[in-house]
Amino acid sequence: MKFIEAKEIADYTPYAALVDALECAFSSSFESPKRAHYEVGEGGSTMLVMPCWVDDDCFGLKAVSVVPLNAERGLPTVSGIYQLFDAKDGRLLALMDAAELTARRTAAASALASRYLSRADSKRLLMVGTGKLAPYFIEAHAAVRGLEEVYIYGRDQAKMQATCEAVQHLGLDARPVGNLPDAAANADIISSATTSKTPIVLGEWLRKGVHLDLVGAYKPDMREVDGTAVSKASVFVDTHDGVMGEGGDILQAIGEGVFTEADIKADLASLCMGKHEGRSSAGEITLFKSVGAAIEDFAAAKLVYAGASLAAL
Missing domain, CATH: 3.30.1780.10 (ornithine cyclodeaminase, domain 1)
Incomplete structure (x- = not known):
């Protein structure tokens, strides 16, 4: 053993x-x-x-x-x-x-989803959250897309700087940002890993073609985006049962009447088995909600x- x-x-x-x-x-x-x-x-x-x-x-x-x-x-x-x-x-x-x-499998699952859902020419990543997982997600996304710039947003300036330093070895232009709406509007991929109970990223900030990677909000009372963001996006999940049991972003959007369970496009298994093509156009807004799977x-x-x-x- x-x-x-x-x-x-x-x-x-x-x-x-x-x-x-x-x-x-x-x-x-x-x-x-x-x-x-x-x-x-x-x-x-x-x-x-x-x-x-x-x-x-x-x-x-x-x-x-x-x-x-x-x-x-x-x-x-x-x-x-x-x-x-x-x-x-x-x-x-x-x-x-x-x-x-x-930590590593969670980041890798987001990168796997990004293979199918983010634009192939994605260059700019916005990382929302500066906890332990942030560098993992940055490195994983960089493994499947040719990232050049990383914007890092959090509540603590020292933690934002520490996250930048933690990914220096990747050769990316990583820097803290203070204006979240502007950073979100400029990003190709937005990855969020927080335990927030109120929306951090708003749908009105999202530009066409962006991919949202939501890996926090692992309880029904948590959420990282508002209902507008969910309703504007083509929504994919790691597992259907997991997200419908625990994915606060999706459950609260359903509770607000701006989204339905039937609106979920596919899960990761369907993407990997070719049952759904994933992103269908360059201008499509895609959203991947993950709560973790065994x-x-x-x-x-x-x-x-x-x-x-x-x-x-």
């Missing part, structure tokens, strides 16, 4: 390979029961339990805690463990750091395990 720490997980999951692994996984026949979601402790803390398996190969289980107040304590928001088992004999093959695995963890864990096994030879 291997114990695989965060540094190794990063080493074994370069984004180009990880995005391909997710695409292959979403194209496969997999089983992923609805994740168990429990409110625990104080301050909106959550425990998630996510199983997944493919045929008789392997099966995996992720158990994580999400504690928003940890950001104020200088502690990680997400902590947990991923367990990978051999499905034939039940042996525990590996234990992995779930926080790093989750198949993403499973695909990433298998890639990590393969890398660790090769390294041991």
Whole structure:
């Protein structure tokens, strides 16, 4: 049994390979029961339990805690463990750091969606939010699109600057921005990863052809965009059941009567299997809403395990 720490997980999951692994996984026949979601402790803390398996190969289980107040304590928001088992004999093959695995697979899922939904000539990314995930999303999006400029928006100037420095190695023109409406109106891709309960990005700011990547708002009472943004966009989701259970941006737009469940164009599996073409025109506004899926963890864990096994030879 291997114990695989965060540094190794990063080493074994370069984004180009990880995005391909997710695409292959979403194209496969997999089983992923609805994740168990429990409110625990104080301050909106959550425990998630996510199983997944493919045929008789392997099966995996992720158990994580999400504690928003940890950001104020200088502690990680997400902590947990991923367990990978051999499905034939039940042996525990590996234990992995779930926080790093989750961060990388979440960013890779957004990049995978961007392959189908953002314009191929996208050059400018606006990153909304300066938490731990921000550099992951910038690097993942840069792996599938020829980005040149990155605008970084957050509430804290020091964190915006730190995010810029964290992605310097990518060779991008990354800089903090103070005027969010102007930055949004100039962006080709807008990626938002916050825990906001009120809209940050407004539909009236969006120009034709922009792609929205919404990865925060993982509870029904959270939202990062207003109903106008949702109603103006062609909406795609990572998984239908997950978003309809937890995706606050979509659920609140439905509650306002500006969007319906039937308006969702497709999920990632449909895109990867060619059942939907994705973006249909250069001027189309596209929106990808993600709340996380166990198949993403499973695909990433298998890639990590393969890398660790090769390294041991």
